[in-house]
Amino acid sequence: MTIQVFGHKSPDTDSTGSPILWAWYLNEIRNTPAEAKLLGEPNTEAAFVLERWNLEKPAIISDVEPGAPVIVVDTNNPAELPAAINQADLRQVIDHHKLTGGLETKGPIDITIRPLACTATIMIDLMGEAAAQQMPEAIKGAALSCILSDTLEFRSPTTTDHDRAIAQQLARDLGLDLSAYAAEMFAAKSDVSAFSDAELLRMDSKEYGVGDTKFRVSVLETTAPQMVLDRKDSLMASMADVAKEDGVDQVLLFIVDILNEEATLLVPNDLVRGVAEKSFGANVSGDTVVLPGVMSRKKQIIPNLAV
């Protein structure tokens, strides 16, 4: 029975590319039938990557059948997975996020979580050098894209030397100018003109509670922050509706300026002003605040969040 390999809902480049990478490995190296799937439409950067490397877009699934063999990558959080995930036959988890709790298995399975920047880096370690050398160009391109995306071309503090070394080796193998390629990817991600305000607020977001307050912590990584900031009034006006629909108290939108290595937080009300002050020691005057050096939700935003 073919194993379905998928990442988290609202797939970004790592959650689109790394299932493709791992399905390739299982099929070609391990002789195990596997198919990459998506839990939603890939974001604009991931869509660019698929097209750039001529990779077929994986089928989008909305749930999994009880007992179906599945491999989960780039998350271990049941909230980011199909509703029936704990009824599926979960075979493996490969991830680089904090352990959330909630995912359960009936028997011992294969779980690899590493404090690296990117799932693709862990996969290349797991498959070993010999297998990694056999990746065709498109698969190497997908792996490289995952690492550049998750590290923001090595600018994010989540980047490790190992992620960097693997990405540079892939770029050399592909004869690719790494920085020029990263710029193309980030330009694709930055083109958010097609999205509604509500879509932008939900595009790359994770729910996180601080005490009794539930946040939707949204991040928009962009090389064109002004394009988002031009829409700040209508984005802030949409926040209350999105929060209500999603059952959270507040949406936090961090616009991450990849090139200037800073984030701008929209400040629609006193709750968010308090968050900015208590979490980042920021001095807030208007309805936005710049947080110098803040690029990573995982390393810099979530661990510091205070109300």
Place this chain on the structure above:
Amino acid sequence: MTIQVFGHKSPDTDSTGSPILWAWYLNEIRNTPAEAKLLGEPNTEAAFVLERWNLEKPAIISDVEPGAPVIVVDTNNPAELPAAINQADLRQVIDHHKLTGGLETKGPIDITIRPLACTATIMIDLMGEAAAQQMPEAIKGAALSCILSDTLEFRSPTTTDHDRAIAQQLARDLGLDLSAYAAEMFAAKSDVSAFSDAELLRMDSKEYGVGDTKFRVSVLETTAPQMVLDRKDSLMASMADVAKEDGVDQVLLFIVDILNEEATLLVPNDLVRGVAEKSFGANVSGDTVVLPGVMSRKKQIIPNLAV
């Protein structure tokens, strides 16, 4: 700050030996100060192993300080760990059990769970061949003991070829007759004369719920089953008290005959008779029932348990 490395409560050989193995690796190979700890008195087999290899008994701890750096091995179940485990600074998990859910971390950490028979096997894979070759005799002896214990000298269906190959290599390195050594270990485990009935019922047990019924699923692996069966009346009489004290509905005691590769389940009442019939298709007449081939709680008992 020294990292504390420990396994589960009621430590068996793997939960005693593998923290010693990993602390050795961290100290000697990774230059990281680490110390093995125990969450209780080791069982008689583990105590034999410590003495046989002249290893110092790790200190027993009852809880962990908030923020203290810790590594958890041979379990991922918070119920088997110190109460404050989610307040500690959990750095790594190395395990071979099903994912239980409930363990949480603040940031991404290092988690390796593999469907192998033994934590020590996974550790030797993680450290790599070169490091494994540097293990002194006592550490190799501890690693070998963990594998022989968890696989019941390769008789348990949890055994993989990889566990077997690693153990055989260790025995060769040590110039040890593997079977003769295993027999010594199992004899140590089989000497249960010093334990009260309640201690025997709790010695190697895990709580497991089926629907609304909570069981304490206890296993006694022995080469001398008659020694336990001679006490069956008083063991069954103790079950109700132990169940009540521990907040479960029923204790299930499986006496695993290592050499004959079968388990005997004590049947004190109709609830357990039903369990024997529904879980194992057994035909129960008296107050015990023999289950041929049943050796592993993880692979054969827990997955089949039905009420």
